[in-house]
Amino acid sequence: MRVVEAFREAYGSAPSTVWHAPGRVNLIGEHTDYNDGFVLPFAVPWGVTAAVSPRDDGVVRLLSLQAPGEPLVLADVDAAQGWARYAAGVVWALREAGHPVKGADIALDGDVPQGAGLSSSAALEVAVATALDDVYGLGLPRMDLARLAQRAENEFVGMPCGIMDQAASALSEEGKALFLDCRSLGFRTIPLDLASHGMRILIIDTGVHHELADGQYAARRADCERAAARLGVAALRDVSDLAGALARLSGDERKRVQHVVTENHRVEALVGLLRAGAVTEIGALLNASHLSLRDQYEVSCPELDTAVEAAVRGGARGARMTGGGFGGSAIALVAEDREASVRESVEAAYAERGWRAPRFLPATPAAGAHRVQP
Incomplete structure (x- = not known):
């Protein structure tokens, strides 16, 4: 070793x-x-x-x-x-x-x-x-x-x-x-038994890192903390009346709250689908998550948006950016027999814009920390 x-x-x-x-x-x-x-x-x-x-x-x-x-x-x-x-x-x-x-x-x-x-x-x-x-x-x-x-x-x-x-x-x-x-x-x-359903998660590494990411991450967190204080809750997880909360907010704080509350619901919905064995049905939740991150949380970027849109156009069941944003990777839920067309679609979209081709990585759920020696 x-x-x-x-x-x-x-x-x-x-x-x-x-x-x-x-x-x-x-x-x-x-x-x-x-x-x-x-x-x-x-x-x-x-x-x-x-x-x-x-x-x-x-x-x-x-x-x-x-x-x-x-x-x-x-x-x-x-x-x-x-x-x-x-x-x-x-x-x-x-x-x-x-x-x-x-x-x-x-x-x-x-x-x-x-x-x-x-x-x-x-x-x-x-x-x-x-x-x-x-x-x-x-x-x-x-x-x-x-x-x-x-x-x-x-x-x-x-x-x-x-x-x-x-x-x-x-x-x-x-x-x-x-x-x-x-x-x-x-x-x-x-x-997360993807293979038995003929599916896989494909990571699309855009190769892009925007320098403002760290400061923007901290700014988003500050937006959420201010919104929680304005709403009188310990954290945005505690917002139970989304429509009422949004009526009391404006600007960036309003958008951040809408994303966080709906994203929590999407997590719970996706867990329900996985527990029911409905792996192929989670794509719509991935798509909705990306749109919310793009429009409400404003942490996407052109490279991520293009990867997501092209993956879906190429046959992915759903796709979204993953991670903090402003670059990094997207993920796509792909049927094994559509992987080649998804890759080709994303590569073509990047080439059309004069961007360097992204890297594709199959995401297999792995073990957490473990001792390897002695």
């Missing part, structure tokens, strides 16, 4: 443990997690592998095969920069929570397609968190590890994400989606 060889070469011994944590794709439930709502992600086959050994001196040494060079040596995790902040932030979060994490040698290797919106950051955080939990014998429940990983990203890295990405990476099961209540943190797995 590459990461074990790199660890041995850098640190002079074999790692104590090696853990893999996956990225995720969100089937439906976008921008609902930080509004205490519902989400339905599943883990993807790509992720981050962390080889880890404990240290007694408080020092954290970090090596990434995706960032060639000598290991970073951090006597103080606050000194971490760039990619290293995601791993150092997990050490910080564990220590802040009172867990006896003295130090660690860490080597990382990842194969999550970069820029595709598949949450490589959460995969890195959860891989490090589960490995440190193992080597220090902390015995923390998976949801606690997901929350600590989220805290690392929120407070240490400075990205105000919700719990979905880390929970999906930590808790997913092979062949299933994860239905998560982001308020109670209650969850259950839902069978």
Whole structure:
């Protein structure tokens, strides 16, 4: 295993443990997690592998095969920069929570397609968190590890994400989606047996990342918090009378509320269809989700809209953008015998606009974080 060889070469011994944590794709439930709502992600086959050994001196040494060079040596995790902040932030979060994490040698290797919106950051955080939990014998429940990983990203890295990405990476099961209540943190797995219905989820990686994404993400969250305060509710998940709420709001706040409330309903409806075995019927909900994200939440972009529209035109049963938006990926529900025509339709639409062809990735629901060695 590459990461074990790199660890041995850098640190002079074999790692104590090696853990893999996956990225995720969100089937439906976008921008609902930080509004205490519902989400339905599943883990993807790509992720981050962390080889880890404990240290007694408080020092954290970090090596990434995706960032060639000598290991970073951090006597103080606050000194971490760039990619290293995601791993150092997990050490910080564990220590802040009172867990006896003295130090660690860490080597990382990842194969999550970069820029595709598949949450490589959460995969890195959860891989490090589960490995440190193992080597220090902390015995923390998976949801606690997901929350600590989220805290690392929120407070240490400075990205105000919700719990979905880390929970999906930590808790997913092979062949299933994860239905998560982001308020109670209650969850259950839902069978996502696409192949038996002759269907698959196709990820369409636009290859686009718009630089304003992080600031726009924070702005959308602020819109929701202001709207919740104006409506007198703890979070938009608590809005029960949508028409009444919309009558009291205007502008961006009104649009954000309409998206969040209806998206929560779409998640619950889609879960109902999956539990009934009606996999082929979920496409209309995917389409409705995309239109809401485009028009009400305003987080789509021309590349995503074109991918979604062309996929449906090419025969997909439904499609939508997935992830935070402003680039990244769309997903399409595709019958196996229509996959080629969907790909051709999207490629033709991109070529017509002079855009670089997107990348297509089959999304098979994969296992959550797990130990791979020793």
